[in-house]
Amino acid sequence: MEWGRAKAGAVRGRTMETHFIYMAVSSALFSVGMAGVFLCRHFFKKIIATKIVGAGVFLLLVSIAERDADTFADPVPHAMVITGIVVAVSAAAFALALARRIRIETSRASFEDEEAAE
Amino acid sequence: MSLPAGLLDGLLALLLVILAVRALIAPTLYQCAVAFISFGLTLSLAWARLAAPDVALAEAAIGAGLLGVLLINSLRDFSRGGDDASAIFGKDLPTALFSRTVISCGTLAFAAVLGMAMFHMPEGGGLTALTEASLPHSGVEHPVTAVLLNYRSYDTWLEIGVLVVAMLAIFCAGGFEGFRRPEQGPDSDPVIESLARLLAPLMVMVAGYLLWLGKAYPGGAFQAGVVLAAAGIILQLAGWQIIENLSTWAWKWGLGIGFFFFLALAVSFMPLGLGFFEYPEAWAGPLILVVEVLATLSIGLTLTCFFVYFNGMGASESRRRTR
Numbered sequence: 001m002e003w004g005r006a007k008a009g010a011v012r013g014r015t016m017e018t019h020f021i022y023m024a025v026s027s028a029l030f031s032v033g034m035a036g037v038f039l040c041r042h043f044f045k046k047i048i049a050t051k052i053v054g055a056g057v058f059l060l061l062v063s064i065a066e067r068d069a070d071t072f073a074d075p076v077p078h079a080m081v082i083t084g085i086v087v088a089v090s091a092a093a094f095a096l097a098l099a100r101r102i103r104i105e106t107s108r109a110s111f112e113d114e115e116a117a118e
Numbered sequence: 119m120s121l122p123a124g125l126l127d128g129l130l131a132l133l134l135v136i137l138a139v140r141a142l143i144a145p146t147l148y149q150c151a152v153a154f155i156s157f158g159l160t161l162s163l164a165w166a167r168l169a170a171p172d173v174a175l176a177e178a179a180i181g182a183g184l185l186g187v188l189l190i191n192s193l194r195d196f197s198r199g200g201d202d203a204s205a206i207f208g209k210d211l212p213t214a215l216f217s218r219t220v221i222s223c224g225t226l227a228f229a230a231v232l233g234m235a236m237f238h239m240p241e242g243g244g245l246t247a248l249t250e251a252s253l254p255h256s257g258v259e260h261p262v263t264a265v266l267l268n269y270r271s272y273d274t275w276l277e278i279g280v281l282v283v284a285m286l287a288i289f290c291a292g293g294f295e296g297f298r299r300p301e302q303g304p305d306s307d308p309v310i311e312s313l314a315r316l317l318a319p320l321m322v323m324v325a326g327y328l329l330w331l332g333k334a335y336p337g338g339a340f341q342a343g344v345v346l347a348a349a350g351i352i353l354q355l356a357g358w359q360i361i362e363n364l365s366t367w368a369w370k371w372g373l374g375i376g377f378f379f380f381l382a383l384a385v386s387f388m389p390l391g392l393g394f395f396e397y398p399e400a401w402a403g404p405l406i407l408v409v410e411v412l413a414t415l416s417i418g419l420t421l422t423c424f425f426v427y428f429n430g431m432g433a434s435e436s437r438r439r440t441r
Contacts, residue, residue, distance in 0.1 A: 018127055022168060023236045025131045029138050031229035036142040038221045044147050044189075044196055048154050051185070052138045055161055058173075060236065066168045068244030073169040075261035076245045079270055082176045082262070082340060083277045089185050090284035093424055096192050097291040100431055103195045 019063040026063060030056030041110040043099035047092055054088045130164050147196055151189040158182025171336035172262045175328075179344035184421060187351060191428050257402025259334040266338065267406045271395045274339075275380045278413055281420045282373055288424060292431040307356070314356035321349035329414050333403070339410040343417025350422030354429070361419075361426045373423070376416025380409055 029052055036049030058081045065077035103109055137160060141153035158181045165174040249261050249269070256264035266274050325345040332338030353360055361369070383405060384395045392398065397405050 017124060018167065020237070021127045021131050022164060024233055025134050025164075027229050027232040027236060028135050030232060031225040032135065032138045032142070034228065035221060035225040038225075039218055040142055042147070042196075044192070045142055045150060048141050048150060048189075051154070051181075052141065052157070055138075055157070055181075059161070059164065062165055062168045062170050062173060064239070065170065065244065068242065068246055069169065070244075070246040071250060072246065072261055074244035074246045075249050075265045076270070078170050078173055078262045079265035079273070081170070081173050082266065083273050085173070085176050085181050086277055086340060087280050089180050090281055092185060093188050093428070094284050094287045094291065096188055097288040097428060097431065100192050100195050100428075101291050104431070109196060 019067045022059055022063045022066075026056045026059035028056075029053075029059060032056075041112055043102070043109060044096075046110075047095050047099065050095075051088065051092055054084070058084055127167060130160060130167065133160050134164060147193055148190075151186065151193060154189065155182050155186040158186070172338065172341075175336060175341045176344070179341055179348070180421075183348065184344060184424070187425060188428055191425070195431075255399050255402075257397070257399070257404075257406050258332075260332065260336065260338075262336070263332045263338050263406075267409060268397070268402060271380070271384070274413075275377070275384065275395070278376045278380065278416060281417060282377060285373070285420045285423045285427070288427045292427045310352075311356040314352045314358070318349045318353050321345055321352070325349070325414065325418070329410055332410060333407070339413040340417060342410075343414045344421060346414060346418030347421030347425075350418060351425045354422065354426060361423055369419075372419040373416060376409075376413040379412045383409060 033049050033051075033053030033056060036052060037046055040046050040049055061077040061081050061084075065074040068074045099109075134157065137153050137157040141150050141157055144150045144153055158177060162174040162178040162182065165171075165177060249265065252269070253259070253261060253264055256268040258264050258268070325342040328337040328345060329339065329342035330337075332342070350360060364372070383397070387396060387398060388394065390398070
């Protein structure tokens with residue numbers, strides 16, 4: 001608690017610009033990730049791209065939490081993001097397992113390279 | 119904002135975007151994976167800057183650490199027959215070039231609109247004041263833990279469920295032959311084995327510390343569970359095969375106990391007139407601690423299983439190829 005308050009005191013001084021910077025980054029990350037989802041063909045890269053989209057969303061949520069800081073930063077978005085990280089990693093791990101299985105069974109590494117299959 | 123702090127934020131912002139792009143356009147898959155892990159660690163620095171140490175811990179542990187292990191582990195299959203990350207560029211280049219240009223312009227425009235929208239977001243005020251007002255009744259002192267395990271425990275409960283479901287899904291995707299082969303262990307490397315002997319007890323201790331810390335400081339069940347899983351993965355790499363040698367009974371109970379104890383707790387006070395997931399105020403602190411301990415055990419075991427089944431996929435494939 002004491003720690004949280006001390007931290008929040010430090011937050012108040014620089015809250016204006018810090019969250020603006022990270023909001024801009026979050027929109028950039030979201031777009032980079034979206035472009036990656038469409039443009040990258042390899043399963044591995046598509047999965048990484050979806051993770052980057054997720055990172056953009058989480059960064060926006062945490063920036064808003066910092067903007068709304070009172071005595072401490074808003075804990076509800078923080079809790080949502082922690083939950084979100086775990087769920088996103090589970091989903092990515094499952095996607096990787098499926099991609100790996102496809103690779104093992106058909107030796108394909110993307111939706112397009114059917115001709116590459118032996 | 120002071121100049122060094124602004125410089126740090128600016129550099130972190132630049133590094134995040136560069137690493138994200140790098141993770142998508144690197145020439146080999148291995149470089150993609152490494153760039154992505156660095157991206158996760160940089161992101162956790164950004165979260166520390168945004169006064170979210172809980173999120174930073176979770177990201178560093180699970181987002182960069184565990185997923186990084188899984189990504190590099192799955193490279194064994196993807197880099198067979200050439201590390202063909204360059205396959206992003208198709209053979210029919212003119213149409214690909216056209217669609218690439220359209221998509222790139224579209225996403226750039228989208229980023230601009232998104233960025234503008236973000237700066238026009240209404241000031242809602244958030245739920246900080248409300249959280250702080252109810253904090254004395256929650257049984258814990260750290261606001262994020264209070265949200266995770268008291269106000270919004272429904273989310274946390276289902277999250278533990280999602281982990282178990284994802285673990286089962288990975289198990290199914292990997293096929294059954296990749297699992298439960300206690301007789302044929304990998305040849306254990308003496309270096310990894312001595313490292314495991316040194317690190318695993320320390321990691322279990324760190325997990326317990328993080329768990330206890332969650333009551334009043336950043337930390338808690340998820341971070342502790344991931345550290346426990348890291349200890350499990352290191353032991354697994356050293357050839358201890360803890361999951362394979364676990365009895366089915368212990369395995370099932372270990373996976374389910376976090377989820378089912380949480381559920382039992384949620385309904386057990388309903389006859390007393392309390393709502394679903396509502397605890398009596400006097401008992402909230404101890405009850406939350408018990409839930410966290412059991413959840414940590416379940417999460418640790420589940421995430422170790424993630425890795426074991428993942429590793430088993432490659433092992434079963436190599437066996438099939440040698441056959």
